Amino acid sequence: MKEKFSIRHAVIYLIVIVLALSCLVPMLNVVALSLSSSSAVAANAVGLWPVDLTLAAYERIMSDQQFWRSFGISVIRVIVSLLLNLLMIVTMAYPLSKSKKYFERENYSWA
Secondary structure: OOOOOOOOHHHHHHHHHHHHHHHHHHHOOOHHHHHHOHHHHOOOOOOOOOOOOOOOHHHHHHOHHHHHHHHHHHHHHHHHHHHHHHHHHHHHHHHHHOHHHHHHHOOOOOO
């Protein structure tokens, strides 16, 4: 049975939209700041859209060796933690997937 669209649904959708915007607007502002000129950023003239569009900040970051070293360390940490988490998840999921009967004492030959 299909539910009718009610005021309760409208309120829930409104809350979800407001929460989504409260997460997305600051990200959009950071992107606009990164694409704006340093004088516009210093003058606090940047809102949600870039002012005096430039890629100077990205050119500076891409030429910095410390950035690439830090980025590489972050990638290695993500890969190592992903592999360790996967190993732990698989080893914990296996016994959880079995029934209690499977682990009873009479099923073991050494008991």
